[in-house]
Amino acid sequence: MTIQAQLSTFNFESNSIRTLAINNEPWFVAKDVCDAIGLTNSRISLIALDEDEKGVSLIYTPSGQQEVNIISESGMYTLILRCRDAVKKGSIPHRFRKWVTAEVLPTIRKTGKYESKTSVNDRTGLRNAVNMLVSRKGLIYSDAYHLIH
Template sequence: MKSKNNSLNAGGFAHPKFSDETILNINSDDISVIRFENVQVRIVKINNNPWFVAKDVCDALQLTNSRAALLALDEDEKDVSLIYTLGGNQKLNIISESGFYKLIARSRKATTKGTFAHRFTNWVFRDVIPSIRKTGAYGVPFSALNDFTKRQQQYQITASKHGRDLQSCKQKKADLQREERELWKKYQPDFLDGEIH
């Protein structure tokens, strides 16, 4: 398949360009989240292909000019999608898997030892990609994380109303912390190396 500029892309396969109708059908079941050192990257599954939220990737790679980073990608490696977030549906820039790898390869900080971007890149290539190859997935499904976050917010409202000394609120908080550890243990076990308490 050839793209508009008649060059072959992605090993001979051009990424599909999505219509507004396709984009609007993305729901929380098609979103997962990976987290590294408290930076989250949302991944949207479109036609069984991973697309990454561009802002999250640029933050992880410490790219300060995300607009320039996106302009450097081929047209079939970027798109805009309506994605459910905790604040409601938002239009977000997304990048294809090949676009994600291109941003990593082009990032100076990703190749500079000692930077966060370098650690993130190593983690992607050493942990995330091998896990996806073996199991087909990596990260916590957004719907599970979203449900947890809503209950955590409800706890904070309840704790404020009833005061901090209520034993039931303390127990609920401990239960939520334990549940969060279990979510990360189940979907991203390497993350638990002392980061969630």
């Protein structure tokens, strides 16, 4: 499955987790989830998943369009359950599991998306990046914003 979709990015501690909705279901960039729970090779981790738990999506990056491996909610649970550290209280994989199941997924189910809280400083960087695209590339502000955010 190859999907081109709009990403939402949120942060867990020092990890950025990119997510997208496909048929109103949350999908996650596999590498981001693997990095968050300490799995060093996302490609190997994906081998164990069922075909309906993984796919490929085209995303836009600053260097252009890129194909990334994505995993479904079920696929993410499978990776977490196979991670031994996800049951060790206080470990990063355990905190990630708790965060996803207690905060992220309930919010996605209720609102259709998850948005991390941003500070004024977070928005300043975004605003500066959008303004730079508008001035250098001649883009319309809303188009530049959607490319970045």
